[in-house]
Structures are given as C-alpha cells and as structure tokens.
Amino acid sequence: MIRLTYILISFILLWGSSVVMAEPPSKIEWIAIPSGEFYPFFADTVKPIALDGFFISSTQITNAQFLRFVKANSKWRRSKIKPIFAESNYLGYWEADTVLGEDAPPNAPVVMVSWFAANAYSKWVGGRLADMSEWEYVASASTTKSNAYNDNSFSTTLLKMYEKLPKVPLPNVGERFKNFYGVYDMHGLVWEWTRDFNSVIVSTDSRDKTNQDGKLFCAAGSIGNVDPSNYSAFVRYSMWSSLQAKFCLRNIGFRCVKDK
Amino acid sequence: MSLSKKKISLSSMLVLFAAIVFTACDGGKGDYNPANEKVVGETKAELTLPPNVPAPIDPHRAATKQIVHVEVLEHEGTMTDGVTYTYWTFGGSVPGQFIRIREGDEVEFHLKNHPDNKFAHNIDLHAVTGPGGGAASSFTAPGHETVFSFKALNPGLFVYHCAVAPVGMHIANGMYGLILVEPKGGLPKVDREYYIMQGDFYTSGRTGEAGHQSFDMDKALAENPDYVVFNGSVGAIAGDNALKAKVGETIRLYVGNGGPNLISSFHVIGEIFDEVHVEGGTAINKNVQTTLIPAGGAAIVTFKVEVPGSLHLVDHSIFRAFNKGALGSIDVTGEENKKIYSGLLEDKVYMAEGGRSLTLPKAKGSTEKLAGSKAERIKMGENVYKQLCQACHQPDAKGMKGVFPPLANSDYFANDPNKAISAIIHGLSGKITVNGEVFNSAMPAQSLSDEEVANVVTYLLNSFGNKGGEVSPEQAKKVRASGTADKGGH
Numbered sequence: 001m002i003r004l005t006y007i008l009i010s011f012i013l014l015w016g017s018s019v020v021m022a023e024p025p026s027k028i029e030w031i032a033i034p035s036g037e038f039y040p041f042f043a044d045t046v047k048p049i050a051l052d053g054f055f056i057s058s059t060q061i062t063n064a065q066f067l068r069f070v071k072a073n074s075k076w077r078r079s080k081i082k083p084i085f086a087e088s089n090y091l092g093y094w095e096a097d098t099v100l101g102e103d104a105p106p107n108a109p110v111v112m113v114s115w116f117a118a119n120a121y122s123k124w125v126g127g128r129l130a131d132m133s134e135w136e137y138v139a140s141a142s143t144t145k146s147n148a149y150n151d152n153s154f155s156t157t158l159l160k161m162y163e164k165l166p167k168v169p170l171p172n173v174g175e176r177f178k179n180f181y182g183v184y185d186m187h188g189l190v191w192e193w194t195r196d197f198n199s200v201i202v203s204t205d206s207r208d209k210t211n212q213d214g215k216l217f218c219a220a221g222s223i224g225n226v227d228p229s230n231y232s233a234f235v236r237y238s239m240w241s242s243l244q245a246k247f248c249l250r251n252i253g254f255r256c257v258k259d260k
Numbered sequence: 261m262s263l264s265k266k267k268i269s270l271s272s273m274l275v276l277f278a279a280i281v282f283t284a285c286d287g288g289k290g291d292y293n294p295a296n297e298k299v300v301g302e303t304k305a306e307l308t309l310p311p312n313v314p315a316p317i318d319p320h321r322a323a324t325k326q327i328v329h330v331e332v333l334e335h336e337g338t339m340t341d342g343v344t345y346t347y348w349t350f351g352g353s354v355p356g357q358f359i360r361i362r363e364g365d366e367v368e369f370h371l372k373n374h375p376d377n378k379f380a381h382n383i384d385l386h387a388v389t390g391p392g393g394g395a396a397s398s399f400t401a402p403g404h405e406t407v408f409s410f411k412a413l414n415p416g417l418f419v420y421h422c423a424v425a426p427v428g429m430h431i432a433n434g435m436y437g438l439i440l441v442e443p444k445g446g447l448p449k450v451d452r453e454y455y456i457m458q459g460d461f462y463t464s465g466r467t468g469e470a471g472h473q474s475f476d477m478d479k480a481l482a483e484n485p486d487y488v489v490f491n492g493s494v495g496a497i498a499g500d501n502a503l504k505a506k507v508g509e510t511i512r513l514y515v516g517n518g519g520p521n522l523i524s525s526f527h528v529i530g531e532i533f534d535e536v537h538v539e540g541g542t543a544i545n546k547n548v549q550t551t552l553i554p555a556g557g558a559a560i561v562t563f564k565v566e567v568p569g570s571l572h573l574v575d576h577s578i579f580r581a582f583n584k585g586a587l588g589s590i591d592v593t594g595e596e597n598k599k600i601y602s603g604l605l606e607d608k609v610y611m612a613e614g615g616r617s618l619t620l621p622k623a624k625g626s627t628e629k630l631a632g633s634k635a636e637r638i639k640m641g642e643n644v645y646k647q648l649c650q651a652c653h654q655p656d657a658k659g660m661k662g663v664f665p666p667l668a669n670s671d672y673f674a675n676d677p678n679k680a681i682s683a684i685i686h687g688l689s690g691k692i693t694v695n696g697e698v699f700n701s702a703m704p705a706q707s708l709s710d711e712e713v714a715n716v717v718t719y720l721l722n723s724f725g726n727k728g729g730e731v732s733p734e735q736a737k738k739v740r741a742s743g744t745a746d747k748g749g750h
Contacts, residue, residue, distance in 0.1 A: 089375075089403065152478070159429075160464070160474040163346050165336060166376060191378070231477050234426040235379065242380030242401040242424075249402050251378050 028065070028125060030055035030258060031182050036146075038137040049133050055258040056130065056138055059173035059184045060192065061121060063094070064106035066113065069121050071098055076117055086114035087248045093169070107172040109190050109253035115245035118193045118254035127258040129195040132240070134257060136233075139187065141180035149230060158232035161188035166251055187232075193254040197240040292444060294413050297323045297364035304329070305367075307357035310491045311503060313453040313514060314360040319446040323364030330357060331372040332381045332400075332422075332435075339487060340494035340585065342470040342643035345463065347492065348379070348422070348433040354492025355457035355518060356420070356437030361412055363441050368409045369394065375403035380424055385410075386556070387418035387439045395423040415443035417540035417558040419516050428520050432462055432480050434492055436518030438558060443542075450562060451509035456497065457516040458524045458553070458575060458586060460485035467584060468647050470629055470640065483521040488580035490573065490588045494647070497573070497588035499655065505565050507594025510534075512562045519555030525576040526553050526561075528590075530569070530601075533561040550576050565592045567601045582651070628711055634718065634730050641719025644712050652703075657724040663701060665694040668724035677731050680717050681739040684708060710736040 033056055037048035070077045070091075077097040078090055092112040095101025104110075113121075115129075122128045130138075142148035142157075149155070161177075174184045243252075302325035306314045333352050339345045350356025361367060373381050380401050384393035388410045391397075397408035422435035438457060462480040463473035467487065479485065490497050497503055505511055517524045527550040536548045540558035545551075551559050565571070573588035574581035581587045631637035650657075652664045659666035672694045673680035682688070687705035691698060708716070710733040717736075721729040 156477060159477060162378065163433075163475060165334060165346060166378060168376075231426045231429060235429075238380050238425045239401075242399055244401075247401055247404070250375050251402060 029058040057255040060109040066110040085116040108170040112248040122256040127256040130257040294364040354434035359439040372405040373400040377402040384423040385420040431520040438516045450512040459518040461487040489585040494585035502589040516558040517553040524553040527576040529572040641715035644716040
C-alpha cells in the first residue's frame with residue numbers, strides 16, 4: 001500500500017514537472033530485438049507472452065552517460081533530488097553533484113540510482129525501462145542461443161556469476177558476457193531496474209503459497225513456477241521484489257529500451 | 261464432573277481458594293504465562309560468535325526488552341585448506357551469532373543487510389510465534405535495515421535461518437544460527453557451554469578440490485554434499501581450534517543443524533550424554549549415546565568429562581565425519597583416572613574402516629589442476645596431507661605409538677619413495693618396522709589421483725626432517741600399474 005502511494009504520488013509529481021529535453025549525445029547503442037514469445041517464470045499457466053520487437057541499449061547506462069543527464073537536468077542532482085524520489089545515498093559513489101571521482105569510473109555502470117531516476121533518464125533519451133518480460137526475454141539468451149533458460153548449464157553459469165562478490169570500483173560495461181543478440185552484461189555485472197519490477201510479488205516470506213499475492217514461492221515443491229530448477233530466476237525475482245522505487249543500491253543499475 | 265463439584269465441602273473450597281491466591285502471588289510455575297509477563301526496561305542483547313555462548317541469564321532477572329542487531333554479510337571464507345567458498349552469514353560467521361534470551365522477554369529485532377551484498381535476505385526464527393517466524397516482516401534489500409518485534413513464548417533451543425527464495429541456496433550458503441530461549445528461572449549451572457552447528461555444503465568441485473568453489477545447485481537438489489561440517493568449515497573446532505575443558509567439568513553443548521538437507525546423528529566419541537534436551541525442547545532424555553538432530557532443529561546435550569584426552573565430535577553417519585569434514589574435538593586436560601579409562605579411542609574407529617578404499621568419482625567435466633613447479637607440488641601436497649593424512653599420522657607427522665607409523669624422519673621410505681607411493685595407492689597391512697619400532701596395522705588404499713599422490717609424497721620428502729626429493733605423477737602411475745597392496749615385511 002505504501003509502495004502504491006509512493007508510485008501514485010510520484011506519477012503526479014512527474015506529470016507536473018517532466019519536461020521533454022532534446023535528444024542528448026548519450027551514445028547509446030541500440031540493439032534490435034526481434035518479436036517473439038516468452039514463457040514467464042512465475043506463471044500459473046504455461047501460456048507464453050507475445051512480445052513485439054524493441055530496441056535495447058547494448059550496455060547498462062554508465063556513470064558518464066548519467067552525468068550528462070544530471071548536468072542537463074539539475075533536479076536529478078544529488079543535492080537537489082526530492083527525498084521521495086531517492087534515498088539519501090543516491091549516486092553515493094560519485095564525488096559530487098557533477099563530479100564522478102575515483103569510485104565511479106566513467107564507463108562503469110551507474111548504481112545507487114533509484115527507479116525514479118532511472119525512469120526519468122530513460123524518457124530523456126527517448127526510451128523507457130524494459131518490462132520484466134522484455135528484460136527476461138533478452139536475458140534468456142546465452143552467448144550462442146536466443147533462449148537458453150532450459151539449459152541446466154546456463155542456469156548454473158548464472159548462479160556462479162551472481163554469487164561473485166562485487167569489487168569497488170565496479171568494472172566497465174561492455175567487456176563481458178556478450179549474448180546471442182549482441183547485448184552485454186545481462187548477467188554478472190549489477191542487477192537492473194525494470195519498469196514493473198515489483199509487479200510480481202515474491203511473497204515476503206517466500207514459502208507462502210496460500211497468500212493471494214503469492215504467485216511465486218520457494219521451498220519444497222516450487223509448484224507455482226514453470227521450471228523449478230531455474231534457481232537463477234528465483235534469485236532475480238527475489239531481488240526485484242525486495243525493492244521500493246526510491247531505493248538506491250550499490251548493486252543495481254539499469255538499461256533502456258525503445259519501441260520499434 | 262458437575263455432580264462431584266456440588267459435594268465439595270466448604271473446608272476443601274477454602275483450601276483450594278487459598279492455594280489459588282498463593283500461586284497467584286507467588287507467580288508459581290503452574291500459572292505462569294510468558295505472554296502476560298510484564299517487560300521491564302530494555303538492553304542491547306550480547307551476541308557471540310561460535311563456538312562461544314553468551315553468559316547465562318541471571319535467574320532473577322525480570323523479563324526485559326532485548327534489542328538484537330544482526331548484520332548479514334556475504335563474504336569469501338575458507339572451507340578447508342586450499343579451498344575457498346562464498347558464505348552468506350548472519351553476523352559474519354557460520355553459524356550466525358548466538359542469541360540468548362529468556363521466556364517472557366520481548367525482542368526488538370534489527371536485521372541489517374550490508375550495502376555491498378548482492379542479495380535480499382530475511383530471517384525466520386523458529387522461536388517466533390507469528391507469520392513466517394519473522395520472515396514476513398524482515399524482507400530486507402541490500403543497504404537496508406528492517407525492524408520487527410516478538411515475545412518469546414516457548415522456552416527451548418531454536419534454529420533461525422534465511423527464508424528468501426531460493427531458500428535452499430540461502431541456507432546452503434550458511435544462513436543459519438541458534439537462538440536460546442531460557443526457561444524462567446534458567447538452566448542448571450554448568451562449567452562450560454559451547455555452540456556448535458552442523459551444515460552441508462555443495463561445491464562445484466569434488467571434496468577437497470583446490471581453489472574457489474561455487475555453490476552447486478544440482479548436487480544440492482540431489483542432496484549429495486561435498487562437505488558436511490561443524491561451524492562452517494573443515495576443522496573449525498578441531499586441531500588448534502579444538503574446544504577446551506578440564507577433567508571433572510560439566511559441559512553443555514548447544515548443537516544445531518542448519519541442513520539444508522542432512523539429518524545429523526550427533527555423537528561424541530568416548531562420552532555418553534548425561535542429559536539431552538530432546539530436539540531442543542523441554543523433554544530430557546538421560547544416558548544417550550547418539551542424538552538425532554533434524555535439519556532445522558537442535559539439541560542441548562550435557563555431560564561430565566571424567567578423563568583427559570581428545571573427545572571427538574562427529575556426525576555418526578560416519579563417512580561424513582572422516583571424509584567430508586564433520587569432525588570436531590574437545591581437548592580435555594587434567595589428571596588421568598585409569599579406573600575409568602585407559603587406551604586409545606581412535607584405534608577402534610579407524611579399524612571399522614580398515615582395508616577399504618573409498619573411491620570418489622571426479623565431478624563431470626572437472627579438470628585437475630596440475631602442479632607447475634616443485635614448490636607448487638609441495639604446497640598442493642600439503643593440502644592433501646592436511647585433508648587426508650594428518651587425521652592418523654598427526655599434524656607433526658610423528659604418528660601414534662603402536663598404531664600409526666611416523667612419517668617424520670622416516671627410514672621406511674627414505675631410500676625408496678615408491679614404498680610411500682604404494683602404501684597410498686594400494687594400502688598397506690601387516691608388520692612393518694619404522695625407525696626401529698614395529699607396527700602391525702592396516703592402512704586403507706586412498707583414492708588419490710597420480711598427481712595428488714606425487715604431490716603429497718613430494719611434500720613428505722621435503723618436510724618433517726625427511727631428506728628431500730621429488731616424485732612425478734608418472735612414477736605414481738608406474739607404481740599403480742605395478743600391482744597390489746604390500747603385505748608389510750612378509
């Protein structure tokens with residue numbers, strides 16, 4: 001309920017104050033993703049979701065890219081941002097409002113960025129945040145296959161990537177894990193916001209199946225999801241469902257998509 | 261019932277009335293309801309890392325508000341020599357910090373998820389009466405802190421653990437610990453208390469495979485662990501880290517089992533539990549040899565140590581103890597008492613396994629790391645020695661008189677390393693003479709690769725006062741091909 005209120009209030013505020021800026025020199029490389037079908041991990045049925053084709057940024061948004069955004073839009077600077085849009089540690093690796101500093105290399109992904117800020121940036125570049133289905137659709141590609149979620153070895157590889165402890169400063173984007181579509185770092189760098197990150201509720205006690213919200217749970221049986229062995233998906237959905245839109249985490253960044 | 265009530269005499273009514281008034285004033289046990297006990301004041305709870313336990317609660321202390329702060333940390337740690345693993349922990353250790361309260365206490369629980377962590381976490385305390393045992397109220401993103409409170413209604417020893425999906429993975433990475441809810445008036449006084457918790461771990465490489473190991477979901481689903489350990493790693497409470505006690509002392513162990521999969525047959529070699537709080541509850545069983553501890557369960561065991569020596573703590577599903585790490589010890593010092601005991605415990609346990617070779621199949625697709633230099637060979641051999649050999653031949657390689665021959669300054673293989681190689685590959689039984697002493701025992705064949713045999717023998721040749729040299733995997737291969745077990749001096 002609190003979450004919903006936040007989103008409602010923020011929509012009103014955004015509506016009132018959003019000004020569409022000119023397309024910035026953000027140098028985002030857009031990769032075309034073909035239309036297709038996606039089997040949601042959390043579904044009660046196994047009906048696929050039909051997805052239209054879209055463009056996705058080849059990498060996560062970097063500190064340098066986000067810096068251009070806050071230079072052009074002062075209200076998204078650390079000192080100016082309204083508390084409702086971001087927690088106090090917003091852009092916490094940056095040295096100052098418009099200075100990156102040692103802990104935030106220009107080509108590393110921008111992190112400690114709230115959903116609101118990520119959403120505003122995406123609009124500014126003429127795009128939006130990916131829906132979770134779109135994100136998972138692209139993320140299901142291994143280096144060689146468009147959909148590798150059914151490969152046990154792929155799931156295992158992902159878990160290994162996830163459990164790697166982060167290093168500060170974070171490494172650059174676009175250097176690892178280029179997938180089938182030519183998109184980098186869908187796994188293994190930092191988690192990413194999606195437009196509807198909290199629309200799938202992993203029950204706060206994840207074993208609860210009786211709860212009406214509980215589309216997804218885990219414990220003994222995992223009968224609520226399509227593929228119980230896909231533990232890497234549990235990890236992602238747990239993470240998403242623990243978030244609120246104002247949260248700024250050291251291990252969450254974002255990328256943008258654009259409709260075709 | 262109603263009939264007999266009518267017949268109760270006035271005098272007995274009075275007695276009954278007096279009794280009720282008396283118990284009410286006294287706060288006697290029969291009427292005591294922890295839910296109604298008034299909470300007086302607040303304190304920050306003292307938490308301890310394993311194997312330590314916070315001091316017992318003053319039996320006269322009123323029910324209090326206890327503030328508990330637990331920080332979740334994801335960090336790299338050592339599983340065994342040469343093997344690292346990424347642990348997820350409550351408070352930096354596996355098991356997590358020990359929490360000690362009494363029934364009637366109100367606990368204000370703060371769960372902090374460190375900002376550098378990559379995963380969301382929560383906590384389910386089995387001591388909590390309420391949805392998810394607290395999990396429903398403590399779902400915490402990295403860099404956040406959640407707070408909830410509960411009243412301790414039931415005394416006992418309870419497990420806590422993380423319950424975020426995938427639950428099994430969070431527990432398998434070490435997210436469990438114990439909370440003790442003392443009964444009102446406390447537990448009987450003892451001389452020493454320790455905190456032990458068993459857990460099973462699933463690694464990408466086979467048991468003992470060097471380097472950093474990832475969590476292996478397939479092995480976890482198959483319930484086939486590579487490590488079964490006390491307190492998070494092989495040797496966490498053995499060797500230099502052994503628990504300490506003195507002859508004549510009474511020891512209480514708070515023993516939990518985090519799982520995620522295995523049930524523990526907890527046993528202390530050479531002791532009988534005088535008392536066991538069965539499953540951590542109120543029922544007390546006496547004179548118990550082995551107590552079963554379910555995954556997600558606990559037991560409180562007490563025993564008096566009567567003689568000096570090393571008591572070995574094991575999961576008596578015994579391959580786990582000797583091959584997967586579920587082995588700890590209590591070093592008891594003090595006066596011998598020959599009337600009660602004289603002899604060696606290890607002999608018996610060893611003979612139960614004698615003459616057999618355990619073959620550990622290599623994990624599919626794993627490739628063995630090869631030593632690149634003599635120095636590296638020695639280093640890798642040292643790990644093999646520590647994992648496999650020193651349990652019998654001892655950390656100083658001096659062996660044990662009459663049972664395990666010394667490997668230090670050994671004249672047995674000084675001029676012919678093949679004898680050491682053969683003993684490892686084929687086993688060795690019967691009479692042998694080492695440094696002038698006769699041994700008539702049996703060593704089982706070890707399932708080591710040629711590379712590992714070469715490493716450990718090279719390590720031996722260059723350690724413990726032996727005179728140096730290097731053995732190649734090819735040499736080990738030859739000895740392996742050349743035939744069967746030596747029969748000692750025959």
